[in-house]
Amino acid sequence: MKLYFRYFMIQLKSQMQYKLSFFFTLMGQLITSFSAFLGIFFLMKRFHAVEGFTTNEVMLCFAAVLMAFSIAECFARGFDRFAPMLGNGEFDRIMVRPRNVILQILGSKIEFTRLGRFTQAVVMFCVIIPTCGVEWTADKILTLVLMILGAAVVFTGLFVIYAAVCFFTTEGLEFMNIFTDGGRQFGAYPLAIYGDGILKFCTYVIPLALCQYYPLLYLTGRVDELWYGFLPLISVVFLIPCFLLWKLGVRHYKSTGS
């Protein structure tokens, strides 16, 4: 943990060396996700509700997913940038150091510019939480926190899979974007609106719905069972196959030796 903190400080300091560039990238991130917000806003304004979910409820869902994604992207960025690491031999250097491999990869790249999205999610929460009509009792607040953390775990798991696949293909696979970027883009709406098939897929295969659709039902008072609110905890299980695949990849890895 102390080591990770050191990495954290080094990354922060190095990125602060180029303040203007940092600021512009942050702005870029903010505007990119703001345009996604505008898209949803215009659609919701035109149609008022989708599958019975009101604008505020959709926005709550969007903000939670956005925040989760930005957290995952900020800290697990090292996995996302893993393909070039394999290519240029950086990974060999990591392997010979007597420290945990995963910790070093996490520390190799911490992207603070991703906090542009985070900022937007915070602002959205500030606006939506008082106005969305949810009665914020302690268990509902806990549910919302679990939603965000759970979804962040799922996205992290996806980044790990993305990196693990690189061991076999050496190139990053573009179609993994369907799950990461697609999860962010389409996860903005409660996943049930895409129909049963997609919802089942996102429940049993990639458990994004566990942190998004089901707890949202509880938050908005559509179901009363408390356990709906604690479903995000199960998504941690998703990390197990992700890390198994990762371990398999590491074992499969052969250095080019150069």
Next chain:
Amino acid sequence: MKKYLTYFRIRFIGGLQYRAAALAGISTQFAWGFLYILLYSAFWRADPTGFPMEFSELASYVWLQQAFLALFMNWYYDSDILGMISGGTIAYELVRPLDIYFLWFTKTVAARVSRAVLRCFPILIVAFLLPAPYGLTLPPTPLHAVMFVVTAVLGMFVVTSFTMLIYCTCFYTVNATGVRMVAQAVADFLSGGELPLPFMPEAMRRVIELTPFGVMQNLPFRIYSGNITGNEMWFLFGMQLLWVCVMMLGGWLWMRAAMKKVVVQGG
């Protein structure tokens, strides 16, 4: 002219080599297309009267967008060119007896076309086979088909000339990532990449349609499905012609000005 065509051919053939990448791209585009269709059909179920266009027109828009993403995406930059500007190998490019603006323009267009050629056919074929409101339909008249092709080519030119403006800014900043990100986010939204323009508020749509962004992907895709027709079509086509000329001339002048500042160090 022949020299530029040769460059186009080199780039085009080079681009065709990345077939595995194209396969991965196709699967991504399919998934996005399907999810968009599902998303809009959920809104259709919620309130069909709120729809600004026919569902089949929207479906055609989505599938054309996915099939021809490479032609119109605002976030594509030729990494060779960016590398040349920041790395200094641009000096070699300047030695060539060619106009650098048109050379880079040709290269970027060729890269876009080769990507699109590799990717569009499987998507178009499947989209045609999909059942009625969800798939791609044929254009209502042959005139619309012809105008689709013409405006698509010109639209790609507008997108590319916008990219050229971004290359120009790279001469002035050390790290242009931020500027690029802001520009591509704004352009992508205004050109209807995130949300088709008819779904935006009426006043906003009218204003955007007069800017270069309105004649990028918005125009050809909506002409194809017959959503834009008659006088409106001719008017917007005129706007597009105007913007192609203005953007290319502006970019060319700017690049010439930027070139005067470039200092090549020997060695």
